[in-house]
Amino acid sequence: MENQRNVILAITLMALILFGWPYALEVFYPARPATVEDVANAPRPGLDPATPGASSGAVSGTVPDTASASKIIRTRKAVLADSARVTIDAPRVGGSINLTGARIDDVVLKDYREKLDKDSDLVHLFSPAGTADQYFAQFGWIGEGVVTPTSQTVWTPSGGRLTPSTPVTLRWANPAGQRFEIVYAIDANYLISVTQRFINSGATPAIVRPLGLINRTSANADPSTWTVRNGPLGVFDDVADFDVHYDDLDENPKKLVEYGGNIDWLGFTDHYWLSALIPAPGSTGQMAGNFRSLGGKLYQSELLFDSKVVAPGKMVETKAMLFAGAKETELLDDYVDAKDIKLLDRAVDWGWFIWFEKPIFKLLNWLFEQVGNFGVAIILLTIIIRGLMFPIAQRQFASMAQMRAVQPKMKALQERYKDDKQKLQTEMMELYRKEKVNPLAGCLPMFLQIPVFFALYKVLLLAIEMRHQPFVLWIKDLSAPDPLTPVNLFGLLPFDPPSMIAIGILPIILGVTMWLQFKLNPAPMDPVQQQVFSIMPWVLMFVMAPFAAGLQLYWAMSNVLTIAQQKWLYSRHPQLKELAAQEAAAKAAKAEKDKMPKEKGGA
Known part of the structure; x- marks a missing residue:
């Protein structure tokens, strides 16, 4: 018995x-809405120069002004035609960089289509602000005693095409003659290397803090289930954090989740796709990472580097990386080994039984x-x-x-x-x-x-x-x-x-x-x-x-x-x-x- x-x-x-x-699986993903709600930008306190490296409550000057643009959703084609751009032409990635704001807001994955039909559109991972699928990356600075570029700054490129063999440098100088440069280089897959430079050609010292951000709508995000985790994701102090959800950010009184210590990478994950901000191996100084709700189904991940006091005639340089592509298991493993990106393979939610799976x-x-x-x-x-x-x-x-x-x-x-x-x-x-x-x-x-x-x-x-x-x-x-x-x-x-x-x-x-x-x-x-x-x-x-x-x-x-x-x-x-x-x-x-x-x- x-x-x-x-x-x-x-x-x-x-x-x-x-x-x-069957109750955990979402066989049919939610339909994408035709509009995005207005974005109300919360007050953004500036960086306190007395505490270099401390994370400000928000990132001043980095959140895109979509309050007006989002009232009428425009087509991707119309928005791309509206601005001067640098073409991205890599073996597995196409698209463009918007010279207004130096945004990487047009990323197309050449190896993947939206649907099974061979005539279906290629997967568009990133899309410009003001479109229904808004999703982009941006790099910039917070400054004290210096005019820094904004999301409306128009940059000057060194060339018109970003390929694995031809990096592109974007340049801009403020009225005081202080120069900012962003160098983009792309590999044969999905990794973009980013070098940010500030050259203080002025007469007085300046405090600058480099940063990178990823901004996206959740309207086209894949839902999380108990077996597959999607949404904000990062690795901090060698531990992958799967505990932050879009709803958590909305319900948080500060609309913000902050991380200190060692930031390995952070970004957003979907069922098959990943965007991640990654400090370059060997990066030193105090860093901070944030996940933020901007309202109107818009969310942001932010990577902030240490503040630097730059004397007249001196230059400061910061290196980072951006992953924007498919979560291919062997490729993620290769990046972990070759690029020393810790636990990037955890972007695939293997769970506790990764050793077996x-x-x-x-x-x-x-x-x-x-x-x-x-x-x-x-x-x-x-x-x-x-x-x-x-x-x-x-x-x-x-x-x-x-x-x-x-x-x-x-x-x-x-x-x-x-x-x-x-x-x-x-x-x-x-x-x-x-x-x-x-x-x-x-x-x-x-x-x-x-x-x-x-x-x-x-x-x-x-x-x-x-x-x-x-x-x-x-x-x-x-x-x-x-x-x-x-x-x-x-x-x-x-x-x-x-x-x-x-x-x-x-x-x-x-x-x-x-x-x-x-x-x-x-x-x-x-x-x-x-x-x-x-x-x-x-x-x-x-x-x-x-x-x-x-x-x-x-x-x-x-x-x-x-x-x-x-x-x-x-x-x-x-x-x-x-x-x-x-x-x-x-x-x-x-x-x-x-x-x-x-x-x-x-x-």
Whole structure:
């Protein structure tokens, strides 16, 4: 009886996990609104020169003036045509830099499209202020005793095109002749290096504090779930902080969350994309980082460097980096190693089981590189996982055979001690010891499958490498649910059924193979277990319908391999198959016996 309770408990835990996931997943992201609310800029106290390096309550002169521009949302094309720009032309990034404010407000990811359609627009990560998708980066200074550039300053470029081989320097001088320079350099991927210089050509000392910021609307932000964290994100003192959400900033009385100490990087993360401000390796001095709510669904991350007193005729230089691109796992790992950007790989929300999930991702990605088809790679990964677990499955079947063999003795004990539960438990434990039976051995593979399944679920959910990857025939995107469903006659009827009933071909295959798998197992003696096993395949078929096709493919393939494995193991444990046949015959005889009185009565 104890063993039966353990099995039911294991099944219940698995069902709870599976039933919880659909509520955590956001299959359909919120639609982007057509307008952005007005932005009311809060008062911004200046930097106190008496406390160099201290973080001011806000960043003066850095928040873009969108109060008027946001009243009427303009198209991206119209805003880009309105200002002089420097073109960005890197292998994987296109776009432009706005010379007004020196803003990087036009970033296009050349390797990714918005939708599966090959004619779909490329992903526009950054967009100018005043558009519905406002999202940009800006670098500047806070000054004391010096006129600093603002978001309306028009800069002079050294060239018209930013490429990996041609950095661009933007220059501006204030009325006192003091010069400011920003040098932008881009690599072959998504990293922009930024050098800020202040040359004090005036007659008196000046206090300047370099800074960088990322400004964005949350209107087009991916929502957070309990499995995937999106929104403000940073690494501070070698610890990734996932605790700040857009709502937290709105509800904060100061509309501000501040960080001191060692700022490794900070910015905003979406499901597949990341923007991050990063101090250059070796940066010294006191830094500060902020997340801020500006109102009207606008938010800002800010990186502030130490204040510097610059004597006449002297220059101060600050280096930083901006990441703006896709969260490709191996690329983030490369930046951690090559650029010494601490924990940049944590931008992918692997969670607590990163030690287990990343090896599975690396194996899956390697298989994909070898075969060129992500679906085939998932099948090969399934074979490898089942192969590694095969010895455990053998022990499970041996344990099942032993348990079935002692069932008559167990039933006898239950009858003898049905009124003395304590004595029954003692006698059953003694029986297990004599027969060398471990009642929990059969549950071990089930428990081991749960972390493997969850790890693969996280990999398939988070890995941008699987985004828009096809398999065969109708499965064009393994990161999306199976689109072919009999509910609308496989697309012949012109409507899209709700996700929970839009059961695709793969979930149906999953349900059927799980039913076959359970049919091969010896029927549980407990009627409750029999009912659980009889309905579980069809319940899971509905539960899995909204999940990624890649995950459905893994589970269905795992079921097929389990069926083949069970067939082979039955041949190695004939006593188990014999007992299963006897139970099936007894069950059929009982059903026939129950039916006979009804037939006689009817006659």
